[in-house]
Amino acid sequence: MTGKGGTGKTTVAAALALALAAGGRKVLLVEVEGRQGIAQVFDTPPLPYEERKIAVAPDGGDVYALAIDPEEAMLEYVEMFYGMKRAGKALNKIGLVDFATTIAPGLRDVLVTGKTSEAVRRRDKSGRRVYDTVVMDAPPTGRITRFLNVTSEVAGLARIGPVKNHADLVRGVVASPETAVHFVTLLEEMPVQETLDGIQSLHEAKLPVGGIFINMVRPELLPEAALDAAADGGFDAADLTLGLKAAGLTDGAAGSSSIAEALAAEVVEHAQRTALERRERQTLAEATVPRYELPLLPEGADLAGLYELAETMCSQGAA
Amino acid sequence: MKPHPEEAPHLAAGFAVSESDGHGAFAGHLGDGARRASPVLDMDAVLDDPHTRIVVCCGSGGVGKTTTAAALGLRAAERGRRVVVLTVDPARRLAQSMGLTELDNTPRLVAGVQGPGELHAMMLDMKRTFDEIIEAHADPERARQILTNPFYESLSSSFSGTQEYMAMEKLGQLRRSDEWDLIIVDTPPSRSALDFLDAPERLGRFLDGRLIRILMAPAKAGGRSAFKLLNAGFSLVAGAITKILGAQFLKDIQTFVGALDAVFGGFRQRAEQTYRLLQAPGTAFLVVAAPERDAMREASYFVERLAEESMPLAGLVVNRVHRSPAPALSAARSAAAAEDLESRGEHELTAAVLRLHAGRMQLAAREHREQEHFASAHPTVPIAEVLAMPEDVHDLAGLRQIGELLAS
Numbered sequence: 030m031t032g033k034g035g036t037g038k039t040t041v042a043a044a045l046a047l048a049l050a051a052g053g054r055k056v057l058l059v060e061v062e063g064r065q066g067i068a069q070v071f072d073t074p075p076l077p078y079e080e081r082k083i084a085v086a087p088d089g090g091d092v093y094a095l096a097i098d099p100e101e102a103m104l105e106y107v108e109m110f111y112g113m114k115r116a117g118k119a120l121n122k123i124g125l126v127d128f129a130t131t132i133a134p135g136l137r138d139v140l141v142t143g144k145t146s147e148a149v150r151r152r153d154k155s156g157r158r159v160y161d162t163v164v165m166d167a168p169p170t171g172r173i174t175r176f177l178n179v180t181s182e183v184a185g186l187a188r189i190g191p192v193k194n195h196a197d198l199v200r201g202v203v204a205s206p207e208t209a210v211h212f213v214t215l216l217e218e219m220p221v222q223e224t225l226d227g228i229q230s231l232h233e234a235k236l237p238v239g240g241i242f243i244n245m246v247r248p249e250l251l252p253e254a255a256l257d258a259a260a261d262g263g264f265d266a267a268d269l270t271l272g273l274k275a276a277g278l279t280d281g282a283a284g285s286s287s288i289a290e291a292l293a294a295e296v297v298e299h300a301q302r303t304a305l306e307r308r309e310r311q312t313l314a315e316a317t318v319p320r321y322e323l324p325l326l327p328e329g330a331d332l333a334g335l336y337e338l339a340e341t342m343c344s345q346g347a348a
Numbered sequence: 349m350k351p352h353p354e355e356a357p358h359l360a361a362g363f364a365v366s367e368s369d370g371h372g373a374f375a376g377h378l379g380d381g382a383r384r385a386s387p388v389l390d391m392d393a394v395l396d397d398p399h400t401r402i403v404v405c406c407g408s409g410g411v412g413k414t415t416t417a418a419a420l421g422l423r424a425a426e427r428g429r430r431v432v433v434l435t436v437d438p439a440r441r442l443a444q445s446m447g448l449t450e451l452d453n454t455p456r457l458v459a460g461v462q463g464p465g466e467l468h469a470m471m472l473d474m475k476r477t478f479d480e481i482i483e484a485h486a487d488p489e490r491a492r493q494i495l496t497n498p499f500y501e502s503l504s505s506s507f508s509g510t511q512e513y514m515a516m517e518k519l520g521q522l523r524r525s526d527e528w529d530l531i532i533v534d535t536p537p538s539r540s541a542l543d544f545l546d547a548p549e550r551l552g553r554f555l556d557g558r559l560i561r562i563l564m565a566p567a568k569a570g571g572r573s574a575f576k577l578l579n580a581g582f583s584l585v586a587g588a589i590t591k592i593l594g595a596q597f598l599k600d601i602q603t604f605v606g607a608l609d610a611v612f613g614g615f616r617q618r619a620e621q622t623y624r625l626l627q628a629p630g631t632a633f634l635v636v637a638a639p640e641r642d643a644m645r646e647a648s649y650f651v652e653r654l655a656e657e658s659m660p661l662a663g664l665v666v667n668r669v670h671r672s673p674a675p676a677l678s679a680a681r682s683a684a685a686a687e688d689l690e691s692r693g694e695h696e697l698t699a700a701v702l703r704l705h706a707g708r709m710q711l712a713a714r715e716h717r718e719q720e721h722f723a724s725a726h727p728t729v730p731i732a733e734v735l736a737m738p739e740d741v742h743d744l745a746g747l748r749q750i751g752e753l754l755a756s
Binding site: 066288 | 589
């Protein structure tokens with residue numbers, strides 16, 4: 030799950046994990062940027078580098094969460110693939126871990142996508158996959174292609190050798206038909222443009238594009254005709270004044286006509302915004318991928334809100 | 349121009365606490381008017397002060413940092429200053445809104461500025477900036493060796509801190525050139541909005557660390573096999589490095605580090621200089637946020653971090669704040685009246701408008717609460733609010749309007 034900053038990417042990723050877990054499945058939700066956003070969304074203490082159950086889905090599924098720490102992932106990688114636990118500590122001491130996770134181009138990304146791929150491929154004793162689905166709260170749209178395009182990212186520093194082999198393995202998982210990169214956007218110009226640019230660049234990198242989640246969609250309260258009139262500056266406040274009188278909103282020296290005028294101004298703003306949102310919705314339709322619409326939650330994205338979003342996703346066929 | 353340490357208090361002097369700006373009245377409508385309002389950020393005082401030479405806009409992604417930087421640049425220019433805006437965000441729309449087809453690593457004059465000053469805009473090209481440092485610090489043969497090294501190529505175009513480091517380097521260059529009254533910069537959309545503060549130190553730590561000495565060892569030993577000169581404790585590590593990273597990678601990085609050796613001192617020194625520049629009183633940090641939980645939380649964190657680093661904070665900009673033109677009519681009354689009309693089956697349109705209004709008031713109240721959380725944790729931080737506009741910014745007029753909102 031990717032999206033421009035401020036679009037609610039983490040919330041939507043969390044809701045999708047719940048939706049996918051519904052009905053008795055097991056889903057892992059991973060976070061890769063060290064923000065502890067998942068813990069905040071689920072209102073729990075910061076997550077350690079450890080898979081732990083964070084929520085129960087409707088009809089008995091489980092959502093596990095993992096905050097991937099690149100340094101831990103590196104030590105784990107060294108231990109798992111080379112059986113060198115002591116070396117790991119020494120590497121940390123001389124600054125190699127620091128180097129690999131913060132300075133060396135691309136290594137950090139290979140480490141976190143590598144850890145995620147490992148969770149995807151992991152099987153239990155009976156040979157079944159441990160997780161039905163892994164949902165990643167990925168980096169923002171502007172960096173997503175580079176982040177997932179691991180092989181080309183490490184190409185400059187490893188054309189051959191173990192890092193390259195590992196990157197190839199990860200690439201196999203990321204680019205497989207079992208993977209889908211979803212975009213979260215708002216009905217605003219910049220996030221919509223970034224979404225389309227992001228889809229384009231994933232296509233070019235031959236990475237699998239999923240769907241677009243249009244987040245924080247406001248309910249359409251006003252009839253079309255009233256919106257059109259307001260957008261053209263022709264909204265009639267006189268009718269509103271009568272309505273306000275009928276509702277008993279006439280107190281104060283100002284009276285209902287001044288409230289009516291202020292409300293009419295609000296309607297005009299709303300109509301302009303709605304017109305822009307419609308244009309953006311049409312623009313998104315140019316990308317021929319599935320689109321899902323998630324409602325604006327009046328009380329913000331609290332835990333109850335997550336379940337509401339998850340239900341919306343299920344009903345729209347996103348999960 | 350030297351910084352003016354003796355004039356350190358000038359920034360604080362720019363902020364006036366305004367009681368009559370409507371904020372108090374707004375809070376009153378929301379029923380929590382008893383709380384003390386944050387001081388109002390006097391943006392024009394910051395922009396007009398000849399001692400303000402750098403404004404840094406920072407904050408989490410998607411809060412409008414770049415637009416804020418451009419709007420402030422335009423406003424400062426129209427108020428008479430010679431301004432350059434350095435952006436790291438390659439948003440085409442921003443370039444277009446300033447009438448430029450594209451932005452590059454050289455400041456370009458923006459046409460249409462109304463006033464005595466000048467506005468220039470540029471976008472950071474990190475690879476070119478990096479190349480230029482190498483070319484300036486190494487002799488031609490060594491520069492060629494570095495520039496064609498595969499490790500350098502990937503380092504200079506995708507190093508997870510290169511962008512931050514180069515943004516700071518470019519900022520230092522612009523400041524040292526002394527060509528500009530005012531430099532306004534936005535910060536990279538990185539993993540952590542604080543990376544630009546940490547990147548130089550991280551690079552320094554790497555260059556000073558033991559790893560670099562181990563990697564350098566073969567070059568210093570005149571090409572003899574790696575790690576021979578190191579004691580036995582290192583052999584395990586050396587083996588591990590070769591095994592994990594591969595021999596070819598090791599060779600590239602050795603060549604790179606060897607060639608870069610001469611340039612290193614200059615690098616670190618410049619990074620430290622720029623860091624000190626940020627701490628100088630001529631710099632003003634603006635933390636940019638949107639009135640949402642995550643963005644405000646990040647803003648809080650940022651404010652605390654800047655204080656820890658002794659970076660001069662001018663204030664908080666809260667973008668996209670929603671207000672209602674009819675604040676006297678509360679969400680509760682509006683919703684109740686709508687329900688009343690609906691139950692009687694009368695005035696459908698009025699009922700819908702009242703619902704719309706109730707929603708708007710609810711949103712405004714929620715946004716206000718988020719700001720209150722920030723203000724109670726940081727009561728002395730001046731705040732500037734920018735109302736949400738129904739349309740996005742497309743041209744200088746739009747930027748000018750944002751600038752007016754920032755300063756009002």
